[in-house]
Amino acid sequence: MELEAVKLLAGAIALLPLIGVGIGLGLIFASYNEAVGRNPNAAELLDKKYFLAFALTEALAIFALLISLYLVFVG
Amino acid sequence: MANPIHQFEIQPLIHIPVGNLDLSYTNSSLWMTIAVVLSTVMLSVAMRRRALVPNRMQAFAEMIYEFVAGMIRENIGSKGRQYFPLIFTLFVVVLLGNMLGLVPYSFTYTSHIIVTAALAFMIFLLVVMIGVFKHGFHFFSLFLPPGVPWWLMPLIVPIEIMSFMIRPVTLSVRLFANMIAGHIMLKVFAGFSAGMVAMGAVGIAAGIMPMLFNSVLIGFEFLIAFLQAYVFTILSCIYLKDTVEIGH
Numbered sequence: 621m622e623l624e625a626v627k628l629l630a631g632a633i634a635l636l637p638l639i640g641v642g643i644g645l646g647l648i649f650a651s652y653n654e655a656v657g658r659n660p661n662a663a664e665l666l667d668k669k670y671f672l673a674f675a676l677t678e679a680l681a682i683f684a685l686l687i688s689l690y691l692v693f694v695g
Numbered sequence: 696m697a698n699p700i701h702q703f704e705i706q707p708l709i710h711i712p713v714g715n716l717d718l719s720y721t722n723s724s725l726w727m728t729i730a731v732v733l734s735t736v737m738l739s740v741a742m743r744r745r746a747l748v749p750n751r752m753q754a755f756a757e758m759i760y761e762f763v764a765g766m767i768r769e770n771i772g773s774k775g776r777q778y779f780p781l782i783f784t785l786f787v788v789v790l791l792g793n794m795l796g797l798v799p800y801s802f803t804y805t806s807h808i809i810v811t812a813a814l815a816f817m818i819f820l821l822v823v824m825i826g827v828f829k830h831g832f833h834f835f836s837l838f839l840p841p842g843v844p845w846w847l848m849p850l851i852v853p854i855e856i857m858s859f860m861i862r863p864v865t866l867s868v869r870l871f872a873n874m875i876a877g878h879i880m881l882k883v884f885a886g887f888s889a890g891m892v893a894m895g896a897v898g899i900a901a902g903i904m905p906m907l908f909n910s911v912l913i914g915f916e917f918l919i920a921f922l923q924a925y926v927f928t929i930l931s932c933i934y935l936k937d938t939v940e941i942g943h
Contacts, residue, residue, distance in 0.1 A: 676869075686872045
């Protein structure tokens with residue numbers, strides 16, 4: 621294969637973790653909404669934990685994006 | 696289309712060569728200075744007239760104080776009060792770095808890994824030093840979670856050591872990668888608009904779409920800027936908890 625094609629392919633493979641991040645974010649949103657729906661008083665308590673979990677999960681997607689950009693444009 | 700990476704370039708404003716070192720005053724230093732001056736002036740002006748019923752500025756300063764104090768109370772406990780100045784400064788520095796970066800034509804100093812890594816390694820070394828001075832050899836019981844059966848120790852201890860050592864790396868890369876990715880995304884969508892406008896009358900009409908999307912994105916970036924500052928400080932709090940609570 622040509623070098624350019626391999627680079628693009630590597631960049632695409634590096635984005636595969638987005639599958640897991642998508643599932644993870646879906647679970648976070650789903651369980652947060654379910655918990656608040658069952659007990660609206662808990663919303664204030666859950667907000668902070670929910671944002672922390674969201675940011676930590678979302679950061680993994682950013683890692684993958686960064687590695688993909690590095691493979692395509694720098695490497 | 697302008698290069699989306701160009702915005703992260705460090706440009707020296709005042710050249711200060713010292714021997715083989717380049718100690719120039721750069722645009723990064725300029726925005727750090729702005730952040731320091733802004734936070735110092737704003738907080739001292741807000742707290743100059745201490746009223747029982749706060750005015751708008753004082754209420755804002757108290758809001759930040761309460762936010763950080765609550766974070767320490769929840770994550771470290773009452774013993775964490777001694778770390779308040781450190782955590783508060785850390786939060787304000789990272790928050791202002793992220794927020795000032797969203798001002799057009801500004802520079803995001805938290806988008807350079809050397810800045811975030813310096814902050815993260817400072818926290819890491821602080822945790823190790825305070826831990827060893829306070830608890831001595833007992834500090835290393837951190838790597839052995841209580842209640843682990845003896846035959847699992849050869850597996851658990853290396854994993855715990857690895858996850859302890861990797862902390863400053865993930866802490867710094869998380870912040871820097873978020874800032875880089877967010878700003879590149881904004882620039883790329885702005886580039887779509889600029890490219891379409893160059894195509895003539897139809898392009899100008901279609902070029903509004905990426906611009907509208909960009910205004911949604913910048914709102915999202917403000918959320919991320921705040922959230923990443925929050926995550927950076929709360930993880931520092933969680934790491935510092937190891938120095939006050941050992942063997943519980």
